[in-house]
Amino acid sequence: MQGNAEAKTVGGIRPTVRKVKAYGGLKRWCRLLLQSKTGTVGFFIVLIVVLVAIFADLIVPHDPAENNLSGMLLPPFWMDGGSTSYLLGTDNLGRDIFSRIIVGTRVSLLVGIFSVVLAGIIGLLVGVAAGYYGKWVDTILMRIVDSFLAIPSILFILVVLAVFEPSIMTLIVVIGLTNWVSYARVVRSEVLSVKERDFVRASHSIGTKNTTIIKKHIVPNIISSFIVISALSVATTIILEASLSFLGLGIQPPDVSWGAMLTDGRNYLATNWWIATFPGIAITITVLGIIFLGDWLRDVLDPRNYFSKKGGA
Amino acid sequence: MTDNLLEVENLHTHFFTENGVIPSVNGVTFSIKKGEIIGIVGESGCGKSVTSLSILQLINKPGKIVEGEIRFHDKDLTTLSEKEIRKIRGNKISMIFQEPLTSLNPVFTIGHQISEAIRLHQKVDKKEAKQRSITLLSKVGMANPERQYHAFPHLLSGGMRQRVMIAMALSCNPELLIADEPTTALDVTIQKQILKLMKNLSSELNTSIILITHDLGVIAEMVDRVVVMYGGEIVEENDVYSLFENPKHPYTKGLLNSTPKIHQLKEKLQSIEGNVPTPDQLPSGCNFQNRCPFAMEKCREISPDLVASSDGSSVRCWLHQEKEVVNV
């Protein structure tokens, strides 16, 4: 929060001033997390997925691109013919599915997180500008938003990916550029309601600059709902990336992604179900984890929740 | 038995939150006679609204009535099943709330809502219910009741909506009307109309009224007897004339001294120091001791009992403890 910047000038004189964190300390967060079962589950799923993505190279048992022509279409280890060396079996080229899922985590998270960051930044800027300044700024920006909404986004993505070289970077940019509109709309409506509150008028009456009001009064009061929708849209973006890769427009070999793995397994569903099933399960669990965590964040960051300490009568 | 319509005895309503138990109402005892208007006055968090909701068993989780009896016609309401209490709610005992807009359903006409209320408790057909609704609307002073019957709530002004709420509350000729800050959301000129309406209806229909408010002016104009609450307890009870003339509890005195008076030209308000406590931050000993100008050593340690004196008043204060103790 903006408090940190102040701490430098203020801290020397009265170090106690910054004692309490804006949302309370780590302990409070832990307590709040443990109070919610789904929140805890979501948190640990996301934690594991992130760790796996970071340390993917260290934990893969096999090179994910390595073909093992002697061990093609091996079933998972608990089935007849399975091997503990290939825990979840191998695909039609003899590649280890477990290793590929681990490496695929990276792509999913990279695309999921960075396209949301990109969309979020654009959406935040546009939404704040439109909501705060209003009048013609609002009209122009919101007409742009409307026209973006009028374009069928999946079609737009398909065209762009067909024209440009599909890569992680292209995916991030194209998903980010189509998704910012929903942020802009949410942010704008939040800004509109915060703008009308008296503390913003008070700041105006003091003569505070608009940019300062936005920085100090508007953004801190909309950021929590922004964080929540961002968290939730990481989940939908992961699914979008998987779908695009499934259609062959996303990640191209030799890069591995869960969606592309589904494509690989599509023709073998009847005979070798594990090729498509495990990446599918990976997608489902990750998305569920993020949704659980997002829901928990929404409950915790909701100011009504946060400030409802008063016992009313 | 007594001629009391309603007797609340030693009512304790607590809220069990994640931050601990909040004792909103702590041992409240009072009664109301047939046709009487009593006022419960106090500031936010004093437990006056929780008391009124407790009477109708409208306390939801995490709140709970943990102790006490509420006798209506000598029947303890706290022991009734949900089905039995529903027969009393809106029928024998009605309630009016502060915000008339949220108390009315926006998708139905007001006439529909009053008719529904009538048909809920009385076996009458639709036509009869409509007729009665229109009579009620004209009784509460709505001009052109036949037309207003078909109006939707958002088309009415705040004062008109409160009239509709009163009409609805009166639809079954209740014996007791609980009005929780019925005029707080209204302008003074409309407040005056509504208060007068309530008073007239009370004397006409012999309805008892419990009027809950923070406004001593409203109390002074409306009620027969006053209950002053602070921190979940009754601190003083007296008939309205004696209470205003000779307030005994330091809190009552403070409240009177901090109310600006329109009929006195020169005045100096004496405020009560400190803050209005929430029910979870009450001090040890007497609830009022940390704001009381007369607080003694004893007040900080032991909470005084509500003591009745022979003149019909009762006070919870160590300065007035020489009289015999009410059994609480």
Place this chain on the structure above:
Amino acid sequence: MTQQVQVKQSTIKAPLLEVKELSKHFVVSTNLFGKPKESVKAVNEVNLLLEKGETLGIVGESGCGKSTMGNTILRLIEPTEGSIFFEGQDVLNMTRAQLQEMRKEVQMIFQDPFSSLNPRMRVFDIIAEPLRTHKVANGKELHRRVYELLDLVGLDQSQADRFPHQFSGGQRQRIGIARAIALNPKLIVCDEPVSALDVSIQAQILNLLLELKEKLQLTLIFIGHGIPAVKYISDRIAVMYLGEIVEMADKESLFSKTRHPYTQGLISAVPIPDPSLREVSEDVILEKDLPDQRNLPKGCSFYSRCPFATEKCKGEKPKLKANEEGHLVACHYPLHA
């Protein structure tokens, strides 16, 4: 109408604030071409003169335009017509720099102590905001000043690093007051500062405002719908009805020699906290509700509710006129003529 203002002006030494023919119309609906079709005259040709050091109370029922007027004086809402002079300077035609200077001199205290403080800011930063904005103080000096302000409004220095939600309504209003006096302003517009507070706390805040007014030589505009509170704090009171001032006079004169029937109805509607006066105050004078503000009667705006209305009132709008004592009223048939 300027004539009457001049009558009043002769008795005023140096007006701090002068409001001339101020109007604010809110457009309710527009036609096909974006031209206003229907509008509500929230403030309608209001004239005011404010002397240095006085407290002007503005009373009226909800929707009478009193808050809109307060906001217009600070240019938080741009008026439709009229002019505002602060210390002789035309507020509506100021350069950015001049306006910034004026913002130091005129402050506001808000009604709702829960929405007027940013829930994500600490008390210290809230009170320091005006000082930082105008670069009046920083470092040690800023600290000294904020703690001094906390003292002035009766808060403890140790509370500076708390967040607004950790305070009660009255304490939050004190924080709002500290913010308003931080820059040593000349004029403070108080927009219903006590109506959201408990009775015992209202008196604290009213007395605090009176005390600060003395100490810091403030001029106050006190807007309120609670007539007793406005009466307690004000020297002069203006009564507003549907966007217009219908009566304005010294406090004593307004209450003892009420001239407008609306003022009379308003005063008589206030419940008196004394049961022995119950019978005196029985009568309901104002029977009807406020009329629809979009289609106001052509004549006197109070015509539809006035017990003394005549044909003249229906057709002709009364102007705000002073009697020899300077008691202004807009009525064809004033009481206590």
